[in-house]
Amino acid sequence: MPPKVNLEKCDGCKAEQEPLCEQICPGDLMTLNPETKKAYCRSLRDCWDCMSCVKSCPQGAIETRLPYQIGYYQAKLIPLMGTNRITWTCIDLNGKVERFSFKTRND
Amino acid sequence: MPQERKLPTRLEDVEEVLVETDILVIGGGNAGCFAAIEAKKLNPNLCVTIMEKAHIDRSGCLAAGMDAINTYIRKERTIEEFVRWSRSQAGGLIREDLTISLAEVLNQPTEQWEKWGLPIEKDEDGQYRTRGKWDISIRGSEMKVILAEKVREYGCQVLNRVVATNFLLADGRVIGAMGFGVRDGKMYVILARATIVSTGGCAGLYKPYTNDGVDSHHHLWYCPFNTGAGYAMGIRAGAEMTTFEMRWCATRTKDFNGPIDTISVGYETPMINAYGEKILQERYAHLGGDAAPRFIRANVPMEEWLNGRGPCYVDTRGMSDEDIREMKIDYLNERPAFVLFLAARGQDLKKEPIEIYGNDPYIVGGHTASGYWIDVKRATTLPGLFAAGDVAGGTPNKFVGGCAAEGMLAARGAVEYLKTVPALTRPDAEQVARERQRIFAPAIRQAEVGEGIIPREMEERMQRLMDEYAGGVHQFFRMNGIQLQYALKNIRILKDQTKYLVARDLHELMEAHEVIDRLDVAEVLLHHLLFREETRWPGWQTRTDFPERNDEKFDCFVNSRRDPATGEIAVFTRPYEQLIPGDRYLP
Ligand SMILES: Cc1cc2nc3c(=O)[nH]c(=O)nc-3n(C[C@H](O)[C@H](O)[C@H](O)COP(=O)(O)OP(=O)(O)OC[C@H]3O[C@@H](n4cnc5c(N)ncnc54)[C@H](O)[C@@H]3O)c2cc1C
Ligand code: SF4
Ligand code: SF4
Secondary structure, three states, X not given: OOEEEOOOXXXXXXXXXXXXXXXXXXXXXXXEOOOOOOEEEOOHHHOOOOOHHHHHOOOOOEEEOOOOOOOOOOOEEEEEEOOOEEEXXXXXXXXXXXXXXXXXXXX | OOOOOOOOOOHHHOOEXXXXXXXXXXXXXXXXHHHHHHHHHHOOOOOEEEEOOOOHHHOHHHOOOOOEEOOOOXXXXXXXXXXXXXXXXXXXXXXXXXXXXXXXXXXXXXXXXXXXXXXXXXXXXXXXOEEOOOEEEEOOOOHHHHXXXXXXXXXXXXXXXXXXXXXXXXOOEEEEEEEEEOOOOOEEEEEXXXXXXXXXXEOOOOOOOOOOOOOOOOOOOOOOOOEOHHHHHHHHHOOOEEOOOOOEOOEEEOOOOOOOXXXXXXXXXXXXXXXXXXXXXXXXXXXXXXXXXXXXXXXHHHHHHHOOOOOEEEOOOOOOHHHHHHHHXXXXXXXXXXXXXXXXXXXXXXXXXXXXXXXXXXXXXXXXXXXXXXXXXXXOOOOOEEEXXXXXXXXXXXXXXXXXXXXXXXXXXXXXXXXXXXXXXXXXXXXXXXXXXXXXXXXXXXXHOOOOEOHHHHHHHHHHHHHHHOOOHHHOOEEOHHHHHHXXXXXXHHHHHHHHXXXXXXXXXXXXXXXXXXXXXHHHHHHHXXXXXXXXXXXXXXXXXXXXXXXXXXXXXXXXXXXXXXXXXXXXXXXXXXXXXXXXXXX
8 A cells, every 4th residue: 555645644735736746646646535635546556656745745644655465564664855855764664763864966 | 726627528528738839748757858958958949848647847767766877988988888888788789870879978968967966976086986887876866856947947848747649640740749638638739840759668568476466566667657658659650660579677676676786786796596506607607697688687586486496686695784774875766665665574684685586577768679760860760750768769778877868869850850840730630530539538438338448457458468478577588479479369359449448537548548558569569579589688588489599580670660551560670780899799
């Protein structure tokens, strides 16, 4: 189940013409549920786990979960986007935490 | 507020958008964006339009980023060396004229990207740091976003979420393209004085081995959203194609299906089998050992499995802590979810090496030689149409730098061509009406008949056929003529059945065209595989009924052309032209 949307955090990008995750997904997979006005991935099987939606969400509402067939529950990888930097926090299935921070653009 | 989006239910309801431009770029990925910018640099007064099925900020191969540019010629190296290397990696079969002209401008996009803000690592002497011979390390996580910003800055017009479906033709010339908006449900008719196609390669022809549940079906190495549209449009319009039989099968990380060069080239980790043997050196030394051509390296882990010596790994156990950390950073720049994969396995790379396996085969002209048959100006055999990147044939081993450079070359060719085309050509109304009918047929059928075949069903049938009868990963890439004939017969049935496709929303309409396009690519691929009655690149192309290389008959290009009037596919050969002397099988 690749992108998992936290329904508490997702505000449906109310202020935008189109939700940011929906704008960006290279596979046209993210969209809003017309009833709840929250985002969801319309076809989990087609997701590339490129994490573009995760990086784009202003609420930090999307988490990439690998398909269970590929990776065990419940590791996490969370990006934090800065202007010229990205910081990733990775937690493995035993709870071990690693942090990586690097430049994404020259200043 | 989100826009309203509607799937048309009657052809009469489909709104038509007419766009007029000087240069149309189809596919705003790596090559397409560089092409658009180059055209604007050459002449800022030109109107340059990009037609992109996704959003150019993160579309195509570069969506998640890249950690390396695999092709950069450092000061101390020469173009001849580059050609020799590329030629040997591809088993001796490349277009040397195309490779030389590419090499002449190869470094420009990389240097340009750096000026725009892409972080690239440097040596003490100020040169880009290489890993291996031709690869340089970058921090490319945001490289597509940076490129897209420049596309806008240079004043290119961008049509995001517009899916190209066919070229517009007049007297055999390409005069633009047609497609539909996956957001607005409108038909797009784009008239252009010159057209560049850069839609990338073709994924999803073959069943991946990760498809056991619903959630990982398209967990592919190649971008699953590049579904061969550019090839298919060319095939339908009668463009000459080359070398489809040189499929891109590679060694990838097992299960995740992720890139492997990061570890094996970047950190020089050896490939080992279940018994710890360094397989390239110990078992395949006669084929070049660690420097063996790409197809040998791709085939090796599969051969080991076949011979009872799998699983295979890249041995990370000798890496330092610092290198492991650096390697994870590389992955975070390219396929971040692979770092998650390692975490989800709780894998300590100092104790457990990374398992490797083959991938489902792709058609990717940036890696092998498959694609449009072009000349040095990147003109295809259809006047008015230029091709660049993974969609263009003849030049394997282009990768990021080469595809971008080819985009520049295609733009130069297209701008020069404009001199011969003073005005736009109006298309005949019948052609547009026919395409409108073809594009929206699955939506209309859903409205009128209410049932049929959904794109996913057809896609899975196609992928299973190709996997089992045309040398997929489950068959260890092997095939024979009888299997290929069986696949061809069934692909033809599927092509005929596309008239029963239904689409229930605009996304599904796009999926319908993705499968229609891939069927056209699959049919041509099967013809190529059948024609080459030899085994030139074991792994990429393994014919069990013709296990040897046959230089007498097949040391040449295999090309094809579909006759648009009859649908017949003619397959023929073109001679090899050697420009750089030396043994073509050696670097
Ligand atoms: C996971 C991965 C890792 C890689 N690692 C490296 C590496 O480390 N180093 C390296 O040098 N190379 C690497 N490569 C290869 C390299 O990225 C590609 O060869 C190159 O970027 C392809 O450029 P392109 O412009 O041809 O295709 P893309 O950049 O994929 O562009 C194709 C564009 O066409 C669009 N499109 C497709 N169909 C349609 C349609 N019907 N209508 C409109 N638009 C359409 C797509 O959305 C996309 O934007 C990697 C590739 C992948 C997938
Ligand atoms: S970008 Fe985030 S907040 Fe906006 S719709 Fe998507 S998940 Fe919700
Ligand atoms: S991870 Fe990538 S492919 Fe998957 S839903 Fe998000 S943006 Fe789309």
